[in-house]
Amino acid sequence: MRISQLVQRSGVPATTLRFYEGAGLLSADRTPSGYRVYGEDAVDRLAFIGAAKHLGLPLEEIGELLTVWEAGACVEVKADLRPRIAARLKEVEQRLAELTAFTTSLHSALEGVTPR
Template sequence: MSTYRISQLAEISGVPATTLRFYETAGLLSAERTASGYRVYGDEAVERLGFISSAKHLGLPLEEIGDLLEVWEQGVCASVRQRMLPMVTDRIGDADNRIAELTAFSAYLAGVRADLSEPAPDGACGPDCGCLTAPATSTTPAPVPLTLERRPEPAPGLSWRDVPVACTLSGDEYGERAQQWQQVLDSATGREEIDDGLRVRFPSDPNLVAEVARLAAAEQGCCAFFDFTLHLSPDALALTVRAPETAHALLAELFGAKV
């Protein structure tokens, strides 16, 4: 049986050493200690990390991954599949709900665009010009601003600021994610520095809204210390992102925050 120091395991698995320590703290990974106090891992750790990475690609939170690992350790695939099936079903439901919300809002925006394409009335804006939100009726209710929140769930008595600062992405994955954020941030119409973070505003383009929501959800999955709030109204999308003080450097690197 082979043994690996934490740096060797990080190289083999593609998981940063900081994340390996975080997994150990979260109870997802265990290590033996040498007489000198160094962490050492066996071949089982490599297989375990592969399973964790696979589960994360399904959007499963670490708590559910921990439950799955308890079943996986028994070595019976049928039991793992049985436990995983309802988890994946729940993720499908979450995705379908987001799609339904965004589809409804996209249809509303299409109606507004059609109104704005008509000849403009003389004078100032009025209730029928298309620039103002139409009042609700029995057949066309006014859209409700869409607020999506992705918050970590720390232990009782702790806040999101107490979540360990550790990213579960490999170096290549982190670089790709940073590039995706930069592409989205290039479309921002404004930004505001706030305590522990920043607020960025975007146009309410359906495709852009969907991409920002996807990235925020993905980022929360790999970096639970980030606190995301997305507020969607008929004319704009506001993304608020905060991080604890120990993660301010990463906040600045990914989002350009001056904290």
């Protein structure tokens, strides 16, 4: 399928598809006139990339997971994904604790400057 068809089927903008191609996350063949042509698997691949991005994984790690995913080793993908998700969760929980402490600090500061 051409890039416009993939955009329509996946909802991913053409600029993003080109970026993913440049980053090695998505491959496209070329017609003799230079148009990009994607296989049917591109839609599933983009769904995988989108889900991994939603989990907060950087593109480098998504590329590593795609390599395992391409091998068809779903169990291995899950095993590889688990520690990555756990690491992201730990980071988010730490940021949440920091933001909670900051919120408490702001409330205290606000109480100190409230006119009586």
